[in-house]
Amino acid sequence: MKVAGFTFIRNAVKNDYPIVEAITSILPLCNEFVVALGKSEDATDQLINSINSPKIRIINTEWDNSLKEGGRAFAIETDKAFSAISPDVDWAFYIQGDECVHEKYLPLIRKEMEDNLDDKNIEGLLFKYIHFYGSYDHYCESRRWYRREIRIIRNDKNIHSYRDAQGFRWNDRKINVKLIDAYIYHYGWVKPPKGLVRKGLNFNQFYYPDAVVDENVIENTYEFDYGNADRLLAFKGTHPAVMQNRVKAMNWQLNIDLKNSRKRMTFRRKVLQKIEDITGWRIGEYKNYKIVK
Numbered sequence: 001m002k003v004a005g006f007t008f009i010r011n012a013v014k015n016d017y018p019i020v021e022a023i024t025s026i027l028p029l030c031n032e033f034v035v036a037l038g039k040s041e042d043a044t045d046q047l048i049n050s051i052n053s054p055k056i057r058i059i060n061t062e063w064d065n066s067l068k069e070g071g072r073a074f075a076i077e078t079d080k081a082f083s084a085i086s087p088d089v090d091w092a093f094y095i096q097g098d099e100c101v102h103e104k105y106l107p108l109i110r111k112e113m114e115d116n117l118d119d120k121n122i123e124g125l126l127f128k129y130i131h132f133y134g135s136y137d138h139y140c141e142s143r144r145w146y147r148r149e150i151r152i153i154r155n156d157k158n159i160h161s162y163r164d165a166q167g168f169r170w171n172d173r174k175i176n177v178k179l180i181d182a183y184i185y186h187y188g189w190v191k192p193p194k195g196l197v198r199k200g201l202n203f204n205q206f207y208y209p210d211a212v213v214d215e216n217v218i219e220n221t222y223e224f225d226y227g228n229a230d231r232l233l234a235f236k237g238t239h240p241a242v243m244q245n246r247v248k249a250m251n252w253q254l255n256i257d258l259k260n261s262r263k264r265m266t267f268r269r270k271v272l273q274k275i276e277d278i279t280g281w282r283i284g285e286y287k288n289y290k291i292v293k
Contacts, residue, residue: 001090001091001113001114001117002031002088002089003029003030003031003089003090003091003092003113004030004031004032004033004034004085004086004089004091004093004155005023005026005029005030005032005033005055005092005093005094005095006033006034006035006036006078006081006082006084006085006092006093006094006095007019007022007023007033007034007035007036007078007081007094007095007096007097008035008036008037008038008074008077008078008080008097008165009035009036009037009038009044009048009097010037010038010039010040010044010063010077011038011040011041011042011044012040012044012047012097013040013042013043013044013047014040014041014042016191017097017098018097018098018100018187018243018246019044019047019048019097020048020050020051020242021100021240021242021243021246022095022096022097022098022099022100023035023048023051023056023095024051024242025095025100025101025102025103025240025242026095026101026106027051027053027055028103029093029106029109029113030055030093031055031089032055032056032085032086032089033053033055033056033057034057034081034082034084035048035056035057035059035081036059036061036077036080036081036084037058037059037060037061038061038062038063039060039061039062039063045058057084059080059081059084061077061080063077071163071164071165072163072164074161074164074165075160075161075162075163075164075165076161077165078094078161078165079160079161082094082157082160082161083157085155087155089155090113090155091113091117091152091153091155092152092153092154092155093152094150094151094152094168095151095184096165096188098186098187099184099185099186099187099188100184100185100187100239100240100242100243101182101183101184101185101240102183102185102238102239102240103241103242105182105183108180109125109152109180109182112125112178112182113125113152116178116293119293121176121292121293122176122177122178122292122293123153123156123159123170123176123177124150124152124153124154124159124168124175124176124178124289125150125151125153125177125178125180126148126149126150126151126177126178126179126180126289126291127148127149127151127152127182127183127184128147128148128179128181128182128184129145129146129147129148129149129183129184129186130183130184130185130186130235131145131186131189132185132186132187132189132190132235133189133190133229133232134189134190134196134256135190135250135252135254136187136190136235136239136243136247137234137235137254138232138233138234138235138254138256139232139233139235140189140230140231140232140233141230141231141233141273142229142230142231142273143230143269143273143276143282143285146166146286147282147285148287148289149167149184149288150167150168150175150177150288150289151184153175156170158170159175162288166288167289168288169288174287174288174289174290175289175290176289176290176292177289177290177291177292178291178293179293185239185240185243187243192251192252193252230265230269230273231265231273232256272284
């Protein structure tokens with residue numbers, strides 16, 4: 001069995017993406033790793049090269065700045081990396097620049113790839129998610145945030161990144177997946193308040209054609225509205241080994257009353273969340289996949 005990792009990245013230093021941690025968290029499972037490196041305004045290339053692994057292959061790309069709606073640019077860059085994977089690879093492991101896998105899950109993930117290698121009905125493996133929010137000590141639970149997504153796919157070029165690169169499709173249909181008992185740790189919303197303001201403005205560029213990043217807005221904004229979380233919970237587990245230096249270096253306080261974090265939820269969302277808490281069923285959940293095993 002041959003496994004390739006793949007990702008895309010641009011301006012990782014400027015936007016403080018843990019891309020090194022993302023790559024190295026799954027590198028032990030990979031025979032090769034393709035990075036689609038967008039033309040950057042910082043030293044992202046040096047950051048990737050600092051990993052110093054013979055498994056890593058960089059392809060330099062140019063982002064299409066005309067694609068400023070729906071996050072389409074992210075999917076195109078993802079496909080560039082996927083297309084560059086060697087043809088003899090069996091499974092392709094996708095990781096985004098703000099995600100990590102805890103080392104405790106690596107043996108299970110390898111076993112799932114081995115066990116399902118010959119089952120052609122399984123086109124991908126579906127992971128569970130923990131969305132850290134505001135700090136490394138808290139995570140978000142909300143119906144507005146996805147709780148599962150595909151991160152391992154077969155090396156079949158009929159598969160492509162879908163919409164804003166959250167998931168994948170086989171041509172135009174949902175791919176058949178197995179849900180595995182492993183988590184992706186998502187750190188995209190773990191930043192100091194100004195960093196979260198910058199992230200929001202930067203992301204808007206790729207979803208709304210008229211959006212601009214105004215540095216004055218960033219510098220003059222001292223608070224971030226954490227209301228998007230719906231519900232914040234204390235994290236009692238451990239972070240991946242590759243993230244430990246970042247966790248120790250956290251130098252800001254998250255001033256949120258966890259008991260009152262649900263105040264902004266509408267009555268409808270509170271009821272639906274309660275049903276999910278009791279039954280595990282998320283009514284009306286968007287699923288960009290078909291669980292078959």
